[in-house]
Amino acid sequence: MKIYFCGSIRGGRDDVNIYRRLVEKLQSYGTVLTEHVSSSELTDRVVVAEVTQPSLGVGYELGRAVDMNKKILCLFRPSSGRTLSAMIRGADDGQLFVVRDYTEDEAENILEDFFSNIKRI
Template sequence: MNIYFSGSIRGGRQDAALYNQLINELKKFGNVLTEHVGASNISNEPTDEQIYQQDMKWLKEADILIGEVTTPSHGVGYEIGQAIAMDKQVFCLHQTDKDKALSAMINGAPAIKCFEYSEVEEAKKIIQQIFS
């Protein structure tokens, strides 16, 4: 199974360690096409157009999109919308935090299954449930 993991990159490097832990859990269930999202350093070499082309290619190859949507991101929202348009299964994880409310456009979309969690171990259990 090809898994597209989506998380904020330009606005969410503070979440890289969390993303990496989630990606490592996802790797138990398939090939994570976007493993770089969990890296502490993101290369500045590709152009924005190259990034777009590569991400769209991976999204087309993916069977499922798992998004960590606690940190708002235009790119993540776009990827989720494209995944829905491609009839991909979409699951979003969101940390329960009073300072960061989940977007109604994500939480209210019938094609997206959203899960709240407070600790990374809880998020890993949610991932296990998604793939069971």
């Protein structure tokens, strides 16, 4: 499986260590890609986005992934004190676009659950 991971770059790098942990875990489910989400070779890919740090770039990538009917998992940490965009929260349909609140300790289990459900589809 090919997985596209997004996280804030220009909006702030405060969560870079969390991103690293998430990517390490995602690698156990497939190949984590770094190319742009609008790549013409996007087919069976999954997008996982850590959305705690607001980022226009991640929002754009998510919009492109929605347009391409990609399976999307957004991860948000309420402990950050931030509020998740209502547009992202409201996009959760429980199937193609999934938003999960998490703590760092819960991240691996959330990923495991998400990817085990994909394999059943």
